[in-house]
Amino acid sequence: MSDIKDKSLAKEGVRKINWVQKHMPVLEQIKKQFEEEKPFEGLTIGSCLHLEPKTINLGLTLLAGGAEVAMCGCNPLSTHDDATAGGDALGLNIYGWREQNDEEYYTSINQVLDYKPDIIIDDGADMILVIHQERKELLKSIKGACEETTTGVHRLEAMHADNALKFPVIAVNDAYTKHLFDNRYGTGQSTFDAIMGTTNMLIAGKTVVVSGYGWCGRGVSSRAAGLGANVIVTEVDPIRALEARMDGYRVMKISEAVKHADLIITVTGNINVINGDDFKYMKDGCMLANSGHFNVEINRQDLEKLSKSVEEVRDSIEEFTLKDGRKIYLLADGRLVNLAAVRGQGHPAEIMDMSFAGQALSAKYIKENDLSIGVSKAPDALDYQIANMKLKSMDIEIDSLSNRQKIYMSEWQEGT
Numbered sequence: 001m002s003d004i005k006d007k008s009l010a011k012e013g014v015r016k017i018n019w020v021q022k023h024m025p026v027l028e029q030i031k032k033q034f035e036e037e038k039p040f041e042g043l044t045i046g047s048c049l050h051l052e053p054k055t056i057n058l059g060l061t062l063l064a065g066g067a068e069v070a071m072c073g074c075n076p077l078s079t080h081d082d083a084t085a086g087g088d089a090l091g092l093n094i095y096g097w098r099e100q101n102d103e104e105y106y107t108s109i110n111q112v113l114d115y116k117p118d119i120i121i122d123d124g125a126d127m128i129l130v131i132h133q134e135r136k137e138l139l140k141s142i143k144g145a146c147e148e149t150t151t152g153v154h155r156l157e158a159m160h161a162d163n164a165l166k167f168p169v170i171a172v173n174d175a176y177t178k179h180l181f182d183n184r185y186g187t188g189q190s191t192f193d194a195i196m197g198t199t200n201m202l203i204a205g206k207t208v209v210v211s212g213y214g215w216c217g218r219g220v221s222s223r224a225a226g227l228g229a230n231v232i233v234t235e236v237d238p239i240r241a242l243e244a245r246m247d248g249y250r251v252m253k254i255s256e257a258v259k260h261a262d263l264i265i266t267v268t269g270n271i272n273v274i275n276g277d278d279f280k281y282m283k284d285g286c287m288l289a290n291s292g293h294f295n296v297e298i299n300r301q302d303l304e305k306l307s308k309s310v311e312e313v314r315d316s317i318e319e320f321t322l323k324d325g326r327k328i329y330l331l332a333d334g335r336l337v338n339l340a341a342v343r344g345q346g347h348p349a350e351i352m353d354m355s356f357a358g359q360a361l362s363a364k365y366i367k368e369n370d371l372s373i374g375v376s377k378a379p380d381a382l383d384y385q386i387a388n389m390k391l392k393s394m395d396i397e398i399d400s401l402s403n404r405q406k407i408y409m410s411e412w413q414e415g416t
């Protein structure tokens with residue numbers, strides 16, 4: 001069963017799924033192992049992830065492992081209607097379509113929960129929140145959940161600190177093979193793919209302000225610099241601010257940075273990063289995009305209050321005309337631009353290969369172990385397994401320690 005936009009888009013969807021499969025070798029290998037071992041036989045897995053071809057490929061991997069799979073989107077704007085049609089044709093149960101309103105978005109989450117999943121895969125923790133608040137009857141049978149992103153992990157850790165979390169969660173985001181590559185190189189590339197595809201704008205010579213110098217901010221700043229921009233970083237953490245400075249960027253307060261910006265990209269996971277007076281000091285033509293948390297990093301309501309009109313001037317570009325005539329452009333409604341913009345395709349397949357290998361192996365780990373309630377990383381062994389598989393798929397060989405080196409590394413007696 002599925003409730004999607006248009007099943008007649010299946011052929012195009014399957015074409016796109018086939019394409020990404022060619023570039024997700026680690027996940028393909030896990031799929032083959034799952035086909036033989038059937039680790040999820042008799043189980044149902046419910047996911048709340050951006051619904052696009054790479055995610056459908058994760059769904060197919062879980063299906064190959066014997067699971068019944070029900071999937072919905074984790075953002076009202078990120079669903080690709082052809083990919084969901086393709087996934088439906090290939091045996092997945094999918095709920096959702098691009099441009100859902102809030103009610104439709106939560107209805108889709110509940111439709112997935114109607115399958116009574118044993119394992120949850122979430123991105124941003126909306127599905128886990130719904131289970132704890134509205135679908136408490138499911139708490140007993142859920143063996144555990146996997147969380148994809150930094151913000152979701154923070155929300156779940158806060159829940160656990162309040163004793164509100166009722167099942168174990170694996171923070172897939174916290175695996176090295178996830179955040180070092182997905183958050184950094186993935187967000188770096190896909191944010192600019194989406195911004196450039198949406199605006200048809202030149203980056204070279206522009207001043208790009210990046211708010212937040214975490215894993216995503218490092219990637220976005222480095223891509224901006226690589227494209228020839230002048231990069232300014234804003235931070236609240238003194239160590240990350242220093243790191244940004246020594247990586248070669250200017251660092252200043254957001255209230256000052258907005259005066260210089262041609263393009264501002266928020267990647268903090270925080271609320272109201274750009275708000276109030278910040279909009280008053282922006283240059284005419286300044287573009288605003290978020291690649292972080294939901295649609296709260298840029299305070300749209302504050303921008304509306306300063307504006308006399310708002311018009312969608314191109315797909316995923318809203319033009320806010322301020323009362324003094326200046327124009328400010330908000331991309332993709334302030335939702336994560338790399339996925340929510342009409343031209344957003346999310347991270348490259350080679351990147352999601354590792355993130356979703358982490359999801360697939362973490363789901364299997366939940367099935368095979370009785371974890372205690374709380375938020376924890378998957379064992380390092382899974383991370384190393386993924387890294388080794390990825391290196392092999394890239395035909396890269398590395399050295400290993402000799403016995404002499406192992407002994408040297410573990411001793412303290414030997415010196416000059």
Ligand SMILES: NC(=O)c1ccc[n+]([C@@H]2O[C@H](COP(=O)([O-])OP(=O)(O)OC[C@H]3O[C@@H](n4cnc5c(N)ncnc54)[C@H](O)[C@@H]3O)[C@@H](O)[C@H]2O)c1
Pocket residue numbers: 149150151152179182183187211212213214215216217234235236237240267268269270272273291292293294336337338
């Ligand atoms: N677009 C994507 O595809 C994508 C990919 C991965 C993560 N994310 C999301 O992006 C966000 C950032 O993720 P991350 O892994 O880089 O997190 P992180 O914790 O590594 O980095 C966030 C940084 O923002 C800084 N920060 C917080 N509030 C700030 C403020 N008001 N002004 C300036 N800096 C501030 C923090 O000090 C921190 O250094 C999260 O919401 C995450 O879920 C999005």
Ligand SMILES: O=c1[nH]cnc2c1ncn2[C@@H]1O[C@H](CO)[C@@H](O)[C@H]1O
Pocket residue numbers: 049050052054055123124148149150173182186190339345346347348352355
């Ligand atoms: O193309 C994609 N498909 C599915 N998920 C993605 C893609 N690109 C990024 N993310 C995931 O979205 C999370 C934030 O919501 C990120 O943590 C990232 O892993």
Ligand SMILES: N[C@@H](CCS)C(=O)O
Pocket residue numbers: 074075123124149150151152292293294295335336
């Ligand atoms: N799923 C959420 C979490 C990103 S931090 C979103 O799409 O905005």
